[in-house]
Amino acid sequence: MSHTDPGLLPKVELHLHLEGAAPPDFIRALAAEQGMALEGVFDAGGQYAWTDFAQFLKTYHRACEVLRGPEEFRRLVEAVLAQSAADGVVYTEIFIAPDICGGGDPVAWAEYVAAIVEGAQSARAAHGIEARFISTAVRNFGPDAAERAARLSAEVAGDRITGFGMGGEERHLRAADFARAFAIAREAGLGITSHAGEVCGPESVAETLDHLRPSRIGHGVRAIESPDLVQRLVDEGIVLEVNPGSNVALSVYPGWDSHPIDRLRKAGVQVTVSTDDPPYFHTDMKHEYRMLAHHFGWAAEDFADINRIAMQAAFCDPQTRSAVLARLEGARP
Known part of the structure; x- marks a missing residue:
């Protein structure tokens, strides 16, 4: 096993919610600019404050109140x-x-998308990071809203908006109810993913595969x-x-040792690693890698x-894929 600190390795992340990744300091600064008092959003240490899923959602939505327009989203x-x-x-x-x-x-x-693309281009110039965006429907808003989201996504499909997915309340409605929305997105050439198998069990994953035909599943861990x-x-x-x-922060599993990622991988499932809403869950990609190494013995090769x-x-x-793959290969210890 390599003794390289896994946290220092280059990484690819496929599952990140833009608003949920907002650094607390960034939200605090925006609130100060706008003269907003975000009572209850932050704990004594300056991190997002929540104890259960209901409070998590409340804090999340309160923090998003300062994201008022395209310029805030660019930043x-x-x-x-x-x-x-x-x-x-x-x-x-994202x-x-x-x-x-x-x-x-x-x-x-269209104005929001232009601002988001501008932000990604600026970050690429400053930090060398490549970003693409997955436009998503919110499941609990229903099929009609999902179809509208798919049509809007199709209109901006291109170099930066490259995927379509669905998040929201997994227990709401059936995957089949959203088949038309995903067909619209697929016809526009967007890559297809959807959240499933997080709150709900393996049947959620199976129904999503049957009716939405994704190449990727967001979470999917309860397939185990x-x-x-x-x-x-x-x-x-x-x-996946x-x-x-x-998953551990939201009590899908009681701890890292019981998380099925290693068992899924050993069974031959293609797994990837992401952070979801990292500052809310007191994690980042360095931490995820270090915990995987600690609990499952994953090494640089893994x-x-x-x-x-x-x-x-x-x-x-294909050009971006090849360039990033070459960058990853060149960074191997």
Whole structure:
């Protein structure tokens, strides 16, 4: 086993929510500029304050109140990507939502997208980090809103907006209800992913595969409860965007030792590692890598493998994929 600090290795991250990755200092600074008092959002140490899922959502939404327009989102992208680059991330994909960026209005959405792209270009020039964005529907907003989100996503599909997915309340409705939205996005050439198998069990993953036909699943860890589903993931080459620290923080699993990422990988499932909403879960990509090394004995070769998987599954153009793969290979100890 290599003794290189895994936290210092280059990394690829595929599952990151833009608003959920907002550094607390950034949100505090915006609030000060706007004269807003965000009572209850931060703890005594200056981190996001929450104790259960309901409070997590409340804190999350309160923090987002300072993200009022495209200019704030441009600055947010720059702040998030600067943090990711500092954690060794060389390529990342970030979730954004038309229902949040402009409230589903086509003109406003286009302005938000332009600002977000500008932020990504600025971060690439400053830090060398490549970023792409996955436009998402919010499941609990329903199928009609999802189809609107898919149409808006199709209109801006291109160099930076390269994927379509779905987050939100996993227990709401069935995957089949959203099939049309995903068909619209697929027809536009967007890569397809969807959250499943986090709150709900393996049936959530199976239904998502059946009806939405993604190449990747966000989370997907509860597939471990069904040997048949695990084998299906292997056979179909489905890539899981796994977020161990998030799963532990939200009590999907009681601790790192019980998390199934290592068992899934040993079963032949293609797993990747991400942080989800890192400052809320007191994690970052360095911490995730160090915990995986500590609990499962993963070494530099293992991290190189999951990064290759992530990059092969990335929603980007072949030239970017090749360049990042070469960068990863060149950084191997």
